[in-house]
Amino acid sequence: METKKLKKVDLIFDTTGCDPVNVLTKNVLTRKPDEIINDIIDSGLKGRGGAGFPTGLKWKFTKGEKSDVKYVICNADEGEPGTFKDREILEKVPTKVFAGMAICAYCIGAKEGYIYLRGEYNYLLPKLNKSLDDFNKKLKEIDLDFTIQIRSGSGAYICGEESALFESLEGKRGEARNKPPYPTVAGFMGKPTVINNVETFVTTIMICNIGVEKFKNLGTKDSRGSKVFSVSGDTPIAGIYELELGMTVDDFVKEFGDGDTKAVQVGGASGHCIPRKKFNDIIIGFEGVPTGGSMMLFNSNRSMYNVLKNYLEFFAEESCGQCTPCRVGCQQLLLGIEAVKHGERPASYLEELKKLALSMKIAAKCGLGQSLANPFISIIDNFKEEIIY
Amino acid sequence: MSNKMINLKINNIPVSVPEGTTILEAAKKLNFRIPTLCYHEDLSIAGNCRVCLVEQVGNRLLQASCAVPVSDGMEILTNSTKVRQARKHVIELLLSEHRADCTECYKNGNCELQSLANEYGVNQHIFIDLNRKKNYTIDRSSYSIIKDDSRCIRCQRCVRTCEELQGVSALAVAYKGEQMKISTFFEHPMFEVICTNCGQCVNRCPTGALIEKTYVDEVWDAINDPTKHVVVQTAPAVRIGLGEILGYEPGERVTGKMVTALKLLGFDSVLDTDFTADLTIMEEGTELLTRLKKALVDKQKTALPMMTSCSPGWIKFQEHLFPNLLDNLSTCKSPQQMFGALAKTYYAEKRKLDPKNVVSVSIMPCTAKKFEANRPEMRSSGYQDVDYVLTTRELGLMIKQAGIDFMKLPDSNYDSVMGASTGAAVIFGATGGVMEAALRTAYEIVTGREVPFKNLNITPVRGMEGVREASIKIEGCVPDWSFLEGAELKVAIAHGLANAKKLMKAVNDGTASYHFIEIMACPGGCLGGGGQPIPTNKEIRKKRAEAIYAEDEGMPIRKSHDNPEIQLIYQDYLGKPLGHKSHELLHTHYVPRKRF
Numbered sequence: 001m002e003t004k005k006l007k008k009v010d011l012i013f014d015t016t017g018c019d020p021v022n023v024l025t026k027n028v029l030t031r032k033p034d035e036i037i038n039d040i041i042d043s044g045l046k047g048r049g050g051a052g053f054p055t056g057l058k059w060k061f062t063k064g065e066k067s068d069v070k071y072v073i074c075n076a077d078e079g080e081p082g083t084f085k086d087r088e089i090l091e092k093v094p095t096k097v098f099a100g101m102a103i104c105a106y107c108i109g110a111k112e113g114y115i116y117l118r119g120e121y122n123y124l125l126p127k128l129n130k131s132l133d134d135f136n137k138k139l140k141e142i143d144l145d146f147t148i149q150i151r152s153g154s155g156a157y158i159c160g161e162e163s164a165l166f167e168s169l170e171g172k173r174g175e176a177r178n179k180p181p182y183p184t185v186a187g188f189m190g191k192p193t194v195i196n197n198v199e200t201f202v203t204t205i206m207i208c209n210i211g212v213e214k215f216k217n218l219g220t221k222d223s224r225g226s227k228v229f230s231v232s233g234d235t236p237i238a239g240i241y242e243l244e245l246g247m248t249v250d251d252f253v254k255e256f257g258d259g260d261t262k263a264v265q266v267g268g269a270s271g272h273c274i275p276r277k278k279f280n281d282i283i284i285g286f287e288g289v290p291t292g293g294s295m296m297l298f299n300s301n302r303s304m305y306n307v308l309k310n311y312l313e314f315f316a317e318e319s320c321g322q323c324t325p326c327r328v329g330c331q332q333l334l335l336g337i338e339a340v341k342h343g344e345r346p347a348s349y350l351e352e353l354k355k356l357a358l359s360m361k362i363a364a365k366c367g368l369g370q371s372l373a374n375p376f377i378s379i380i381d382n383f384k385e386e387i388i389y
Numbered sequence: 390m391s392n393k394m395i396n397l398k399i400n401n402i403p404v405s406v407p408e409g410t411t412i413l414e415a416a417k418k419l420n421f422r423i424p425t426l427c428y429h430e431d432l433s434i435a436g437n438c439r440v441c442l443v444e445q446v447g448n449r450l451l452q453a454s455c456a457v458p459v460s461d462g463m464e465i466l467t468n469s470t471k472v473r474q475a476r477k478h479v480i481e482l483l484l485s486e487h488r489a490d491c492t493e494c495y496k497n498g499n500c501e502l503q504s505l506a507n508e509y510g511v512n513q514h515i516f517i518d519l520n521r522k523k524n525y526t527i528d529r530s531s532y533s534i535i536k537d538d539s540r541c542i543r544c545q546r547c548v549r550t551c552e553e554l555q556g557v558s559a560l561a562v563a564y565k566g567e568q569m570k571i572s573t574f575f576e577h578p579m580f581e582v583i584c585t586n587c588g589q590c591v592n593r594c595p596t597g598a599l600i601e602k603t604y605v606d607e608v609w610d611a612i613n614d615p616t617k618h619v620v621v622q623t624a625p626a627v628r629i630g631l632g633e634i635l636g637y638e639p640g641e642r643v644t645g646k647m648v649t650a651l652k653l654l655g656f657d658s659v660l661d662t663d664f665t666a667d668l669t670i671m672e673e674g675t676e677l678l679t680r681l682k683k684a685l686v687d688k689q690k691t692a693l694p695m696m697t698s699c700s701p702g703w704i705k706f707q708e709h710l711f712p713n714l715l716d717n718l719s720t721c722k723s724p725q726q727m728f729g730a731l732a733k734t735y736y737a738e739k740r741k742l743d744p745k746n747v748v749s750v751s752i753m754p755c756t757a758k759k760f761e762a763n764r765p766e767m768r769s770s771g772y773q774d775v776d777y778v779l780t781t782r783e784l785g786l787m788i789k790q791a792g793i794d795f796m797k798l799p800d801s802n803y804d805s806v807m808g809a810s811t812g813a814a815v816i817f818g819a820t821g822g823v824m825e826a827a828l829r830t831a832y833e834i835v836t837g838r839e840v841p842f843k844n845l846n847i848t849p850v851r852g853m854e855g856v857r858e859a860s861i862k863i864e865g866c867v868p869d870w871s872f873l874e875g876a877e878l879k880v881a882i883a884h885g886l887a888n889a890k891k892l893m894k895a896v897n898d899g900t901a902s903y904h905f906i907e908i909m910a911c912p913g914g915c916l917g918g919g920g921q922p923i924p925t926n927k928e929i930r931k932k933r934a935e936a937i938y939a940e941d942e943g944m945p946i947r948k949s950h951d952n953p954e955i956q957l958i959y960q961d962y963l964g965k966p967l968g969h970k971s972h973e974l975l976h977t978h979y980v981p982r983k984r985f
Contacts, residue, residue: 175562319566320569322437322543322545323439331567352515
């Protein structure tokens, strides 16, 4: 198994070696859209929101759709518990985000772009809008027919799910749509749409700046490049770090843990819980445990029952409520572990709940309900005693 | 849908279906039934209940067969272990959230969740009872519909019905997660909101969350009270729907058996709403001609196009959404209310009864009629004109409760007076029927000749298209109506309030130039009414419509003005259409209402 040693890098936030508009004019607009898309495919870049769909393919599919109108949408509805890196990116290097969207627009032939900003990040708006106005002007100067606007969310976690985001952006109730059709075919306003995470767009401008080969030198075969991590929990150095992909959890814990780390929750509340005994075996990346950036460390003082209960309360509230497995399943998992804890149901009931979680994983309408099994089963399996007693 | 054919396998059996077909439809072709809850043929696809899940070989996720179109080479399993386990979980989860005391539920025995639970042999108590933990409310404020959130499975069929078919959106989704519910505007009681009481949601609710407010017990009490004389009227569409509840296939005409059953139930007099449907034609037809005369000859400002007023759901819709067009509504009461007003006046006089001892019951394909009967305007006899309104379903229930073997009943005739009717009246039950009946009479008044259509069947106004228009040229007028010579009478018909909305917008925009518009609140007209047997779909409504038109053709008299009892009532009691007595008993007015 190919692994990399933990290495801090500075490409995402670097402003000295990368002038976004310059990269656009020199390295992007001078080449054909297909060449850029092939570069992005070749780079192995996978979506930084967590799901990890190959970015270049997404662009290629959207470019291939016949439609007069196409959209580029930046998903800045950063709602995953323990994730706060997009906020930092939007604060520090907003122009890189805009430029990434402009590359995409150039490649797929879109004229309009939207940033769907998490409602809680509205305080960023004055500064963001100012940078955006400057950028939109620059786009006119360099003759790229593309304009970006910002739209605010209203606080629902589900609106980070791409199709629910479209619904919300269209002024409707935020609820996941049936798939297919996928956004590349019918996304925002029913038109072919590329929707990428904030960091994904920044990474595309980075690739166009440093070149594909240099990017590919970073990370592993399945997880190319570097990634911004939001580190929180029982760590003396909580914060935001850009790291090369491909390190083991053990490596990560040695750097960020407090010496007493018993578990790391990788990928936020909807991610996987890795117990100490597996730190050495698991890579942080798409071949191991993928993450949208959230890394929560727990030391031996933490009750994993409370951790799980907290996640389940979050999901029971944040499910959109439309599909049965997610709406009712979340409530049942929550009440179920409480009942076991209080002795109202036998410990064997956890097995029933695990079966339910597995059903939710394959039966729920969208990623929210489907991903609940990740924390639920990984915490129950590895910390059963803490749940029961 | 394109012509391209897609080849796939379902349960290892190859099948070829047109591109765009869903997995559910393709499976049906192979006679594999996949269970559904949120799916309804009349509505858009939601894909939210997740009970129709199937396994696609090679795909980690199960697929909602109602929502996913087939693709080439697909291999689908509709009954794998994975599928059965997931479906069972879905049903068990729904039951954990649902007040599953089935014996106390009005829909017991006619509940889609209940039959699925039986089919899958689920363990109702495997999961924790969420129903008791929630503070569910039962909204009984409406005269027509009871909304019981504790029985709701959030399939949103009602929401889609109200929005897509009716253009009303009285019901919508509110809140999220565990709080998510189907709600009205700011959770106002049903009585206060824009709900038209059409009951289309009731027809499509898979459980007992939306039901009609039942008055069966009150009617039994009245029947059993020796001091009361209970008259019952039956609407046109009841006779072609009732059979479905009592063992017949859709489209069976059970008029004679129904009359026998009503007599066996103990009603003192079994009469026909069709009688007042004929009366409506006399009044409304005259009103239309009077309005045309006013506009064309007297050059007076007159509200045209005139619009029918038989459908109380439509009336309330108009009062909420297009109050500027209230003058366009015919002032005629609906046949039910004309009947009610006459039951406690004309009928009571004829039968030498004290009107205070007359209880007037109507059997309607409709839930909005329950509201209509309770409108304050509907007391022109000095009493509430119609005391109790039962749906077709409630009548079916009463017949079952009485232990009557309906299918073996002989036929009987309606009692008199107010029991005679025509073919023109019975077609009130189908969309376009009021228009056709009115044209049969008005054309003859104006020209002295029958309408120029074979067998009196005015086929251009028939059919199931949402909005239809037709025109009829008036030639050879009798002297009184010579001002209409050569005129082209333009008419339009819409059924389903979403279609009515389109038409009203066109009227308001000035892009529509009609003289007369017929609107029925429900898809298909009254035959698809909110009080008709459940289920409903296009096929069933088509069969009911065929039955209605067959009933018309089978009647000896087919024009309202030829009804001998109608001639009698004008001679003995009313004088002439739009006369003083008519005005007092048969006409009404409308009130603007709020938009939410």
